[in-house]
Amino acid sequence: MYNIGIDVGGMSIKAGIVNNGEIISKLSKETDRQGGLDKLADDIIELITNILNKNNIDIKEINTIGIGFPGVVAKNGGVTCVNLGLKNALVVPKIKEKFSNTRVMVGNDANVAALAEYAYGSMKGYESGVMITLGTGIGGGVVINGKLITGANGIGAEIGHMMISSNYFDCNCGNNGCFETFCSATAIIKYARKLVEEGRKTIIIEKADNDVNNITAKMVFDSYKENDEVAIEVVSRFRKYLAMGLANIINFIDPEVISIGGGVSNASDIMLEGLSEQIKKHLPFDGAGIGEIVIAKFKNDAGILGASAL
Numbered sequence: 001m002y003n004i005g006i007d008v009g010g011m012s013i014k015a016g017i018v019n020n021g022e023i024i025s026k027l028s029k030e031t032d033r034q035g036g037l038d039k040l041a042d043d044i045i046e047l048i049t050n051i052l053n054k055n056n057i058d059i060k061e062i063n064t065i066g067i068g069f070p071g072v073v074a075k076n077g078g079v080t081c082v083n084l085g086l087k088n089a090l091v092v093p094k095i096k097e098k099f100s101n102t103r104v105m106v107g108n109d110a111n112v113a114a115l116a117e118y119a120y121g122s123m124k125g126y127e128s129g130v131m132i133t134l135g136t137g138i139g140g141g142v143v144i145n146g147k148l149i150t151g152a153n154g155i156g157a158e159i160g161h162m163m164i165s166s167n168y169f170d171c172n173c174g175n176n177g178c179f180e181t182f183c184s185a186t187a188i189i190k191y192a193r194k195l196v197e198e199g200r201k202t203i204i205i206e207k208a209d210n211d212v213n214n215i216t217a218k219m220v221f222d223s224y225k226e227n228d229e230v231a232i233e234v235v236s237r238f239r240k241y242l243a244m245g246l247a248n249i250i251n252f253i254d255p256e257v258i259s260i261g262g263g264v265s266n267a268s269d270i271m272l273e274g275l276s277e278q279i280k281k282h283l284p285f286d287g288a289g290i291g292e293i294v295i296a297k298f299k300n301d302a303g304i305l306g307a308s309a310l
């Protein structure tokens with residue numbers, strides 16, 4: 001038997017046939033962000049039909065069709081994605097209209113990425129794992145004994161919006177002080193930009209062709225390696241709040257493993273420098289030890305693999 005994983009993103013919808021954690025075939029098409037639920041369901045059905053035909057596989061050989069979305073998935077399966085114009089959209093019945101005898105599941109993309117790492121990647125073999133994805137925002141996923149913990153209403157594990165401290169700008173969610181306003185790629189860029197605009201001298205702005213709008217998180221980490229004072233300040237601030245966020249997770253769940261993924265984790269050597277020691281400083285139970293902190297295995301395939309494991 002095979003599973004199908006669908007990764008719905010803002011730019012493209014990717015589909016993959018998965019067999020024992022291996023993607024044996026992939027297909028994608030552009031996301032129609034204005035099309036609403038009906039068009040999205042049609043596009044997903046078209047991708048599934050095409051990928052099955054291409055591989056000469058019958059739908060009867062598919063155990064589960066899992067679909068990951070960049071938004072909130074409520075307990076009733078209602079999908080809300082502001083970017084895709086979906087509000088409490090019931091996707092499963094739409095897919096079932098075509099594939100009535102196949103199990104169809106939906107999940108949030110960060111949860112799905114955690115499931116991919118738990119089933120096949122950096123959290124494989126552990127009982128309890130938490131994944132955080134440091135990208136444009138911060139996504140979170142909690143897996144315990146093989147089950148995603150999504151809460152009573154499907155809005156649990158929103159680790160990016162746990163409030164850490166007060167910050168100089170508000171989060172997109174309307175709160176102030178969310179974890180993602182300190183430790184996402186966006187947060188790193190904003191803080192570097194702020195220091196440049198305050199007149200601080202730094203090679204970051206040279207790398208950005210003297211335009212603050214060109215600054216990327218990678219430029220900050222590259223400048224850190226060159227001992228740039230401003231970059232060191234930005235990275236130290238990032239690491240300080242990352243340690244607080246991870247300490248909160250440990251205080252709350254004490255997982256066997258925490259996996260860090262997303263674009264920022266490409267600078268894993270810098271990110272992990274002294275991180276465990278900083279985390280331990282925030283823990284009330286000195287000497288109890290903490291779980292492993294690892295870097296996620298999957299980059300672009302996490303969405304397909306994780307959705308297939310829903």
Ligand SMILES: [Zn+2]
Pocket residue numbers: 160161171172173174175178
């Ligand atoms: Zn927030």
